[in-house]
Amino acid sequence: MSESMPPPAQEIASGYAIEGPALELGALLWDGRCLPGAPIRIPLAMLNRHGLVAGATGTGKTKTLQLIAEQLSANGVPVFLADIKGDVSGISAPGRPGDRVAARAGQVGQEWVAQGFPAEFFSLGGIGPGIPIRATVTDFGPVLLSKVLQLNRTQEQSLGLIFHYADAKGLELLDLKDLRAVVAFLVSDEGRAELTGIGGLSAATAGVILRSLTAFEQQGAAEFFGEPEFDTGELLRTAPDGRGLVSVLELAAVRDKPQLFSTFLMWLLADLFHDLPEAGDLDQPKLVFFLDEAHLLFTGASPAFLESITQTVRLIRSKGVGVFFVTQTPRDVPSEVLAQLGNRVQHALRAFTPEDDKALKATVRTFPNSAYDLEEVLTALGTGEAVITVLSESGAPTPVAATRLRAPQSLMGPVEAEALESAVRASPLYGRYAQAVDRESAYEKLSGREDRENREDREEKEGKDGKGEEGEGAAAPSQGSLVRQVVGSGVFRSLARSVGTQIGREITRSLFGTTRRRR
Numbered sequence: 001m002s003e004s005m006p007p008p009a010q011e012i013a014s015g016y017a018i019e020g021p022a023l024e025l026g027a028l029l030w031d032g033r034c035l036p037g038a039p040i041r042i043p044l045a046m047l048n049r050h051g052l053v054a055g056a057t058g059t060g061k062t063k064t065l066q067l068i069a070e071q072l073s074a075n076g077v078p079v080f081l082a083d084i085k086g087d088v089s090g091i092s093a094p095g096r097p098g099d100r101v102a103a104r105a106g107q108v109g110q111e112w113v114a115q116g117f118p119a120e121f122f123s124l125g126g127i128g129p130g131i132p133i134r135a136t137v138t139d140f141g142p143v144l145l146s147k148v149l150q151l152n153r154t155q156e157q158s159l160g161l162i163f164h165y166a167d168a169k170g171l172e173l174l175d176l177k178d179l180r181a182v183v184a185f186l187v188s189d190e191g192r193a194e195l196t197g198i199g200g201l202s203a204a205t206a207g208v209i210l211r212s213l214t215a216f217e218q219q220g221a222a223e224f225f226g227e228p229e230f231d232t233g234e235l236l237r238t239a240p241d242g243r244g245l246v247s248v249l250e251l252a253a254v255r256d257k258p259q260l261f262s263t264f265l266m267w268l269l270a271d272l273f274h275d276l277p278e279a280g281d282l283d284q285p286k287l288v289f290f291l292d293e294a295h296l297l298f299t300g301a302s303p304a305f306l307e308s309i310t311q312t313v314r315l316i317r318s319k320g321v322g323v324f325f326v327t328q329t330p331r332d333v334p335s336e337v338l339a340q341l342g343n344r345v346q347h348a349l350r351a352f353t354p355e356d357d358k359a360l361k362a363t364v365r366t367f368p369n370s371a372y373d374l375e376e377v378l379t380a381l382g383t384g385e386a387v388i389t390v391l392s393e394s395g396a397p398t399p400v401a402a403t404r405l406r407a408p409q410s411l412m413g414p415v416e417a418e419a420l421e422s423a424v425r426a427s428p429l430y431g432r433y434a435q436a437v438d439r440e441s442a443y444e445k446l447s448g449r450e451d452r453e454n455r456e457d458r459e460e461k462e463g464k465d466g467k468g469e470e471g472e473g474a475a476a477p478s479q480g481s482l483v484r485q486v487v488g489s490g491v492f493r494s495l496a497r498s499v500g501t502q503i504g505r506e507i508t509r510s511l512f513g514t515t516r517r518r519r
Helices: 007-014 044-049 061-074 099-108 142-149 153-168 176-186 192-198 203-218 232-236 258-275 303-319 354-365 374-380 417-426 442-447 449-467 471-488 490-502
Strands: 022-030 033-043 051-054 079-083 119-124 131-133 246-250 287-291 321-327 343-346 385-389 401-405
Touching: 007 022, 007 033, 022 044, 022 061, 022 099, 022 385, 033 044, 033 099, 033 401, 044 321, 044 343, 051 061, 061 079, 061 287, 061 321, 061 401, 079 258, 099 401, 119 258, 119 417, 142 153, 142 203, 142 258, 142 303, 153 176, 153 192, 153 203, 153 303, 176 192, 176 203, 176 442, 232 258, 258 287, 258 303, 258 321, 303 321, 354 374, 374 385
Parallel strands: 051 321, 051 343, 079 246, 079 287, 119 131, 119 246, 287 321
Antiparallel strands: 022 033, 022 401, 343 385, 385 401
16 A cells, blocks of 8 residues: 555555455545555455445446456356346457556556456347246246236235145146136136135236236247246356356347346346355355346335345345345435445436436435545546445445446457357257247146046946946945046146155245245
8 A cells, every 4th residue: 555645545445455355346546546556345255245336327337247247257256147238248258458448457557368257148038149047937926926017916915816726726837828827717607716715816806917917928028937947056157167157147138128127137036045055154155146227126016025125135145145236326226125235336426407416415325424525426437437335354334435447357348149149059058948848737737627527527427327326336436436536637636746746846935925946
């Protein structure tokens, strides 16, 4: 640390004098000068304490994600990145040297070397480039699905009742046509009595759910639900050279469906939560998860959904997973969630309107006391600069530091479409997930229900005609018919298959109503 550094700058820099492994974010800015002798770091062990990357459009948030992801990968930590704009794929390719990169590296004391990082590319249901990620409707659960369908609280509770019925009867909800079939059955003359003991399902609510499902499918959402279901454990892999694998979810093809992809990201996180064991405090996280456009998660969310997000974020830290929310201002994130985010990277904010000014003042209030005039600093930051505070190795917040960030070493832009497609097809996961599978589930069972019942009635009648009506002879076929009805029923076969092939699938549901699966 330079002796010529002003005392306030020295005090800030001392808060980032980290002894253990750390990510290098950049160099301290003070009084208009960049001080390469005052590096700003974040301890690797604190990355599971979650974080927020915020700032106005065009201020460099995506490049900050890329910078952090590169260093996590280099330290052997897997990363998940949602690529909304389609320009994060460049992390797999070496960056291009140039005057701007050289200038930035010189300003912050960075030894810049162009290099790419091991990456896998995914897409939602195969829409757009990437290995398809799918979830079954059952595993997605009623709470997350209600958020996507924009149901109100009453409708959400009714959807939960529908899921409960399907679980109890062994009616697998694999895709959207399965769910539609169960809803239609429960308001039919035959099925209406099925839920009378536990609340019932009104025709009006069923109509809303069915109409929402139809509109949802018209947006192309049917592709996202079905099998083979993605195993989120795939996100925890490392490359043969020991670097963490960067899983990039390509969302550019579905960015006009924000409710869907933001909620789907939350499903991935919730699924990880249920599969991972407790880990306690680790030297480095098992995975760092970046949720881009985070405000979309919370817009119009039900209290149950918000509570579930808060609980997931609070508890998943102990399982070794860090979550970073990426959005424009801290006001986009509910205070209960914001309180869980120990690391902050705040890019520039604009104050062109009264609303902007209000957001600026609210953002300043979320920071610890600072040696800076943060209202002035936050409006004067350039692209690739940010105000930072993180958790130190002792878990205490570091001093607020205006920072000029390092340049990513990988390509700052998308790779060529041909290279991306080639990487997708070369992945060992492509053969496992590329082809959709449609096996027998609720739709097929309910569609064939009437045929089965007619056949069983006919068999029972034929049995009676053949045996006559005398004493024991009449009783035996009646008992045999009953056995045939039970053993031959779709519910019995489904439950038998459930026990036999899934070792007794657990029907209990998680914070988000998703099913806890056995891998």
